[in-house]
Amino acid sequence: MKAAVFYEPGVIKIEEKEKPIITDDEVLIRVMAAGLCGTDLHIFDGAKGASECFPPVILGHEFSGIVEAVGKAVTRVKTGDHVTVDPSIMCGKCYSCQTGKPHFCESYSATGVTYDGAFAEFCKAKEEQLYILNPEVSFEEGALCEPLGCCLHGIDRANIRTGDTVLIIGGGTIGSIMIQLAKLAGASTVILSEPVEEKWILAKKMGADHTINPLKQTPFEFIQEKGIREINVTIECVGSKATMLDAFKYISNGGHVLLFGVSDPDLEIPVKPYEIFQREITVTASYVNPYTHGRAANLLNTRKLQLSELISDKLTLDEIEDAFKIREKNGKAMIYPNI
DSSP states (O other): OEEEEEEETTEEEEEEOOOOOOOTTEEEEEEEEEEOOHHHHHHHHTOTTOOOOOSSEEOOOEEEEEEEEEOTTOOSOOTTOEEEEOOEEOOSOSHHHHTTOGGGOTTOEEBTTTBOOSSBSEEEEEGGGEEEOOTTSOHHHHHTHHHHHHHHHHHHHHTOOTTOEEEEEOOSHHHHHHHHHHHHTTOSEEEEEOSOGGGHHHHHHHTOSEEEOTTTOOHHHHHHHHTOOOOOEEEEOSOOHHHHHHHHHSOOTTOEEEEOSOOOTTOOOOOOHHHHHHHTOEEEEOOSOSSOHHHHHHHHHTTOOOOGGGEEEEEEGGGHHHHHHHTTSSSEEEEETTO
């Protein structure tokens, strides 16, 4: 099979590899769509804080495909099923797993990071990692199930109440998903803060009620102009110092700040604990997707979200180096290994 093999920072090669051999509890998947994620970029760049992997390895952990073959013990899926794959692999036995925090598993690993992933014509996974997609769900949407699951975990932790006003900072792929989930969670007003005004059109389609350019107008000025009394939840989706500070700056008394964007591990921001105390600000964060992939698949199967329009670039496996150069500047880059 054809595969894109990562060898070291900056080096990825298209090679012919043996098709994966499955065991009794595994499934062989023909990869139909695989998204390029920020994690892939961090690994490719050798960035500090990148997920640990052991080259040579095939990257790609956001993907969907068609079941090609199943092991003898597999009962939940069959050949021909359309599936999305949760890349997370937890032991189920350690203290974290046993106390409801499986994403902190002591032996946490992931398809497409620790083990060979989806930047290849075929990939294998354990049966429990697979979720069936209805035929009307596109493979591109299925590949976006993984970031959707991560966003669901963030929304769970953001504590959005019915009628809340939510400020989302950053209008990339994650921000666009967060807009839709905030609405589903009950937010009456969702405001997007995004300096690239070309992204506003998509944000409106995703359900944003208002869009602002923070370089021209602050959220404070905007809500005063519109007669909005407070911002109950801020969701930071960028990971920069400036945007994280904005998340604290614009939250109202008693509000919730969700830090979702991945920052540099050494980044520090000046936050005053007394102000958090005095204003009763709740600060939380969100790390990967602890068993939210199934809920994400349910949302896709019931057609509750718009995800197809988030894809800006469609490339073949042979063009994967171009995908790494695009770096989600225009949206989500999607790889099609079997085209």
